Amino acid sequence: MIYLPLQHLQPGMVLARSVYYHPTCLPLIVAGQQLSPAMIRKLTELNICGVYIESKFASDIEVKEFIDPKVKQQVTNDLRTLYSGYIHNVPLSSFTIDSMRNIAENLLNYIASKEEFLLNIIDIKDYDTYTYSHSIYVGTLSVLIGMQLNYSQNLLLQLAMAGLFHDIGKLDISLDIINKKGPLTPEEFNEIKTHPKKAVSRLEFSxxxxxxxxxxxxxxxxxxxxxxxxxxxxxxxxxxxxxxxALADVYDALTSSRSYRRAWLPNEAVEYMMGCGGTHFDHDILKAFLKIIAAYPVGTIVQLSNGSLAVVIQNSQEHILRPVIRLLTPDHLANTDVNLATDRTYFNVTITGTITDIEELPSTIFE
Ligand SMILES: [Fe+2]
Known part of the structure; x- marks a missing residue:
């Protein structure tokens, strides 16, 4: 399977991974279906940035969701229930805080059960459940960073809680400001900036x-x-x-689509964040973070400095900018796989762009 941003989708392409619409947790389009113009329109309406498509060049490549849709839906439901019972400016009840701990524990147990620590995916996020999915991803990424730093189970649970509820103070800020589509006025931004302290004033009594x-x-x-x-x-x-x-929050925000911009691809977010070591982020934590993120996730199409196109088929924690790739040759007589980290003939070849820089893809990829 190959990841394709929406602008490259064509009717007739075959969906390789089901697209879930999280408010219902039912697949919106099931894997194996051919895309119709109506389906592509629906994906656009839902602000879904891209999907996985079948390709003969990558028929052996499977990319699973890092967080199982059922687990994601369960945590989303739990968060929704918890937030719907939230009364403005009142300290949280003991029952609510027990629920918060349970949600964090469930998420942590799920992450701990996974063998793969490299976040090798572009998860398909729908805009409507951004608040919940953002909390889940910040919790998940924070735990993965903690694992890299060899934190104990108890410390990881605290990280999961902090990540899941980092923005809980926003519930005390006017929805008009939170949901505003255009730029914020200085006064509105000052109001937003109160959310970390507002969270503490809600929670500190417990x-x-x-x-x-x-x-x-x-x-x-x-x-x-x-x-x-x-x-x-x-x-x-x-x-x-x-x-x-801070790292988990910024990475997830950059790679999520917003009303005013498309989602950044992982390599764009990784490059940006690499440039922020020592200014925005702690260098050591940034280093740990860069071991859990694949800049070019499996299934993404890249352009090389020698003019070739390729699809990423494998990543390693040691060389996040030099994955194993498969060349997209016009005749496709045999798979030509190249490990950019070790193949000496490719040492002077770099990845110069991703699918978003490519205007038109050769149709042979999907024939
Ligand atoms: Fe925040």
Missing amino acids: QKIPNIVLSAIESHHEKYNGTGYPYGLKGDNIPIYGRIL
């Missing part, structure tokens, strides 16, 4: 929320160079969990 979780939530918008908010903390004065959450 003995059940460890201080480390509170301080993580409070500091997830601090930046390593001291230009973040709410306190402008600098370097190691930012609690370490807050530094982890």
Whole structure:
């Protein structure tokens, strides 16, 4: 299977992985179906950025969702129930806090049961459930970073809680501001900036929320160079969990589509974040983060500096910018696989672009 952004979809292409619409958790389009113009229109309406398509060049390549749709739906439902019972500006009940811990525990157990730690996918996210999926991904990414740093199970549970509920303070901010499509006024942005402190004022009365979780939530918008908010903390004065959450939060926001821009592809987000070590992010945590993200996930099409097109078929934690690729040759007589990290004849060949830079793909890929 090959990942294709929406603008490259053509009627007749065969869907390789079912597309779920999370409010119902039913597949919107089932794998194996040929795409019709109406289906492509529906995907566009739902702001889904891309899907996996069958291709003879990558028929042996399967990319599974990192978070099983059923697990994602369960956590989404749990979060929705919890948030719907949320009364403005009232400290959370002991029952709610127990539920938060249970949701975090379930997510952590699920992640711990997976063997693959490299996030080798572009998950298909629909815009309607952004709030929930963002919480789930920030929780997941934070836990994966914690695993890279060899954190104990108890520390990972605290990270999962902090990640899942990092933005809970936004529930106390007017929906008009949260859902505003255009740019925010300075006053509105100042209001948004209060959400880390608002979360703490809701949670701090509970003995059940460890201080480390509170301080993580409070500091997830601090930046390593001291230009973040709410306190402008600098370097190691930012609690370490807050530094982890900051990375997970920014990565997921960049790779999700918003009303004003398309989702960035993993390589674009990774490159941007690599440039933010020491300014926005802690270098050491950034290093751990770069071991769990595949810049060019399996199934993505890349352009090489020698003019060839290829599909990524394998990644390794050691060389996230130099995956194993399969050349998309016009005749496709045999698979030509190249390991960009070890093949000496390809040392001077670089990946210069991804599918979003390619205007038209050769139709032979999908014949
Ligand atoms: Fe936030």
